Amino acid sequence: MAKMHVAALLFSCLTAFSFNATAVESKAPPEPVVEAQQVASQVNLNTADAATLQAELVGIGQVKAQAIVDHRDTNGPFASVDELLEVKGIGPATLEKNRARLSVN
Structure with a gap:
Protein backbone atom coordinates (compact mmCIF):
# COMPACT_ATOMS: atom_id res chain seq x y z
CA MET A 1 0.00 0.00 0.00
CA ALA A 2 2.82 2.39 0.85
CA LYS A 3 4.37 1.74 -2.56
CA MET A 4 1.17 2.86 -4.25
CA HIS A 5 1.15 6.11 -2.27
CA VAL A 6 4.79 6.80 -3.16
CA ALA A 7 4.11 6.02 -6.81
CA ALA A 8 1.05 8.28 -6.87
CA LEU A 9 2.98 11.08 -5.18
CA LEU A 10 5.86 10.72 -7.63
CA PHE A 11 3.46 10.72 -10.58
CA SER A 12 1.75 13.86 -9.27
CA CYS A 13 5.05 15.67 -8.82
CA LEU A 14 6.30 14.78 -12.28
CA THR A 15 2.99 15.72 -13.90
CA ALA A 16 2.93 19.08 -12.12
CA PHE A 17 6.53 19.74 -13.14
CA SER A 18 5.80 19.05 -16.82
CA PHE A 19 2.77 21.39 -16.76
CA ASN A 20 4.83 24.13 -15.08
CA ALA A 21 7.66 23.72 -17.57
CA THR A 22 5.19 24.01 -20.45
CA ALA A 23 3.66 27.14 -18.94
CA VAL A 24 7.08 28.76 -18.51
CA GLU A 25 8.05 27.92 -22.09
CA SER A 26 4.84 29.39 -23.48
CA LYS A 27 5.43 32.72 -21.70
CA ALA A 28 8.92 33.15 -23.17
CA PRO A 29 9.20 35.80 -25.89
CA PRO A 30 9.22 34.44 -29.42
CA GLU A 31 12.57 33.79 -31.04
CA PRO A 32 13.51 36.38 -33.66
CA VAL A 33 13.37 35.16 -37.22
CA VAL A 34 16.88 34.73 -38.60
CA GLU A 35 15.82 35.71 -42.11
CA ALA A 36 14.66 39.10 -40.83
CA GLN A 37 18.15 39.77 -39.55
CA GLN A 38 19.87 39.63 -42.93
CA VAL A 39 23.11 41.49 -43.26
CA ALA A 40 22.29 45.06 -44.26
CA SER A 41 25.15 45.48 -46.73
CA GLN A 42 27.12 42.92 -48.62
CA VAL A 43 30.79 42.95 -49.50
CA ASN A 44 31.41 42.81 -53.24
CA LEU A 45 34.25 40.37 -53.89
CA ASN A 46 35.06 42.14 -57.14
CA THR A 47 35.50 45.65 -55.74
CA ALA A 48 36.39 45.37 -52.03
CA ASP A 49 39.94 46.08 -50.96
CA ALA A 50 41.85 43.89 -48.51
CA ALA A 51 41.05 46.14 -45.52
CA THR A 52 37.30 45.95 -46.22
CA LEU A 53 37.39 42.16 -46.65
CA GLN A 54 39.29 41.79 -43.38
CA ALA A 55 36.94 44.09 -41.48
CA GLU A 56 33.63 42.76 -42.80
CA LEU A 57 34.17 39.00 -43.11
CA VAL A 58 34.31 36.36 -40.37
CA GLY A 59 37.54 34.37 -40.19
CA ILE A 60 39.33 36.52 -42.76
CA GLY A 61 42.52 38.14 -41.55
CA GLN A 62 45.02 40.31 -43.35
CA VAL A 63 46.75 37.45 -45.20
CA LYS A 64 43.55 35.82 -46.49
CA ALA A 65 42.06 39.19 -47.44
CA GLN A 66 45.15 39.98 -49.49
CA ALA A 67 45.01 36.49 -51.04
CA ILE A 68 41.44 37.22 -52.21
CA VAL A 69 42.54 40.50 -53.81
CA ASP A 70 45.58 38.83 -55.40
CA HIS A 71 43.41 36.01 -56.79
CA ARG A 72 41.03 38.56 -58.28
CA ASP A 73 43.89 40.56 -59.81
CA THR A 74 45.45 37.42 -61.31
CA ASN A 75 42.31 35.57 -62.49
CA GLY A 76 39.83 38.35 -63.13
CA PRO A 77 36.56 39.08 -61.34
CA PHE A 78 34.69 36.42 -59.42
CA ALA A 79 31.71 35.06 -61.36
CA SER A 80 30.11 33.61 -58.23
CA LEU A 95 32.63 30.40 -47.21
CA GLU A 96 29.44 29.30 -45.44
CA LYS A 97 30.09 31.63 -42.48
CA ASN A 98 30.31 34.54 -44.91
CA ARG A 99 27.93 33.58 -47.75
CA ALA A 100 25.20 36.04 -46.66
CA ARG A 101 27.77 38.83 -46.47
CA LEU A 102 29.17 38.32 -49.98
CA SER A 103 28.15 39.38 -53.46
CA VAL A 104 29.83 39.55 -56.88
CA ASN A 105 27.67 42.28 -58.43
Whole structure:
Protein backbone atom coordinates (compact mmCIF):
# COMPACT_ATOMS: atom_id res chain seq x y z
CA MET A 1 0.00 0.00 0.00
CA ALA A 2 2.82 2.39 0.85
CA LYS A 3 4.37 1.74 -2.56
CA MET A 4 1.17 2.86 -4.25
CA HIS A 5 1.15 6.11 -2.27
CA VAL A 6 4.79 6.80 -3.16
CA ALA A 7 4.11 6.02 -6.81
CA ALA A 8 1.05 8.28 -6.87
CA LEU A 9 2.98 11.08 -5.18
CA LEU A 10 5.86 10.72 -7.63
CA PHE A 11 3.46 10.72 -10.58
CA SER A 12 1.75 13.86 -9.27
CA CYS A 13 5.05 15.67 -8.82
CA LEU A 14 6.30 14.78 -12.28
CA THR A 15 2.99 15.72 -13.90
CA ALA A 16 2.93 19.08 -12.12
CA PHE A 17 6.53 19.74 -13.14
CA SER A 18 5.80 19.05 -16.82
CA PHE A 19 2.77 21.39 -16.76
CA ASN A 20 4.83 24.13 -15.08
CA ALA A 21 7.66 23.72 -17.57
CA THR A 22 5.19 24.01 -20.45
CA ALA A 23 3.66 27.14 -18.94
CA VAL A 24 7.08 28.76 -18.51
CA GLU A 25 8.05 27.92 -22.09
CA SER A 26 4.84 29.39 -23.48
CA LYS A 27 5.43 32.72 -21.70
CA ALA A 28 8.92 33.15 -23.17
CA PRO A 29 9.20 35.80 -25.89
CA PRO A 30 9.22 34.44 -29.42
CA GLU A 31 12.57 33.79 -31.04
CA PRO A 32 13.51 36.38 -33.66
CA VAL A 33 13.37 35.16 -37.22
CA VAL A 34 16.88 34.73 -38.60
CA GLU A 35 15.82 35.71 -42.11
CA ALA A 36 14.66 39.10 -40.83
CA GLN A 37 18.15 39.77 -39.55
CA GLN A 38 19.87 39.63 -42.93
CA VAL A 39 23.11 41.49 -43.26
CA ALA A 40 22.29 45.06 -44.26
CA SER A 41 25.15 45.48 -46.73
CA GLN A 42 27.12 42.92 -48.62
CA VAL A 43 30.79 42.95 -49.50
CA ASN A 44 31.41 42.81 -53.24
CA LEU A 45 34.25 40.37 -53.89
CA ASN A 46 35.06 42.14 -57.14
CA THR A 47 35.50 45.65 -55.74
CA ALA A 48 36.39 45.37 -52.03
CA ASP A 49 39.94 46.08 -50.96
CA ALA A 50 41.85 43.89 -48.51
CA ALA A 51 41.05 46.14 -45.52
CA THR A 52 37.30 45.95 -46.22
CA LEU A 53 37.39 42.16 -46.65
CA GLN A 54 39.29 41.79 -43.38
CA ALA A 55 36.94 44.09 -41.48
CA GLU A 56 33.63 42.76 -42.80
CA LEU A 57 34.17 39.00 -43.11
CA VAL A 58 34.31 36.36 -40.37
CA GLY A 59 37.54 34.37 -40.19
CA ILE A 60 39.33 36.52 -42.76
CA GLY A 61 42.52 38.14 -41.55
CA GLN A 62 45.02 40.31 -43.35
CA VAL A 63 46.75 37.45 -45.20
CA LYS A 64 43.55 35.82 -46.49
CA ALA A 65 42.06 39.19 -47.44
CA GLN A 66 45.15 39.98 -49.49
CA ALA A 67 45.01 36.49 -51.04
CA ILE A 68 41.44 37.22 -52.21
CA VAL A 69 42.54 40.50 -53.81
CA ASP A 70 45.58 38.83 -55.40
CA HIS A 71 43.41 36.01 -56.79
CA ARG A 72 41.03 38.56 -58.28
CA ASP A 73 43.89 40.56 -59.81
CA THR A 74 45.45 37.42 -61.31
CA ASN A 75 42.31 35.57 -62.49
CA GLY A 76 39.83 38.35 -63.13
CA PRO A 77 36.56 39.08 -61.34
CA PHE A 78 34.69 36.42 -59.42
CA ALA A 79 31.71 35.06 -61.36
CA SER A 80 30.11 33.61 -58.23
CA VAL A 81 30.63 33.61 -54.49
CA ASP A 82 31.51 29.90 -54.70
CA GLU A 83 34.68 30.77 -56.64
CA LEU A 84 36.06 32.05 -53.34
CA LEU A 85 36.94 28.40 -52.66
CA GLU A 86 39.66 28.70 -55.30
CA VAL A 87 41.58 31.09 -53.05
CA LYS A 88 44.26 29.34 -51.03
CA GLY A 89 43.28 29.24 -47.35
CA ILE A 90 39.53 29.63 -47.94
CA GLY A 91 37.57 26.48 -47.23
CA PRO A 92 33.89 25.51 -47.26
CA ALA A 93 33.38 26.44 -43.59
CA THR A 94 34.72 29.96 -44.08
CA LEU A 95 32.63 30.40 -47.21
CA GLU A 96 29.44 29.30 -45.44
CA LYS A 97 30.09 31.63 -42.48
CA ASN A 98 30.31 34.54 -44.91
CA ARG A 99 27.93 33.58 -47.75
CA ALA A 100 25.20 36.04 -46.66
CA ARG A 101 27.77 38.83 -46.47
CA LEU A 102 29.17 38.32 -49.98
CA SER A 103 28.15 39.38 -53.46
CA VAL A 104 29.83 39.55 -56.88
CA ASN A 105 27.67 42.28 -58.43
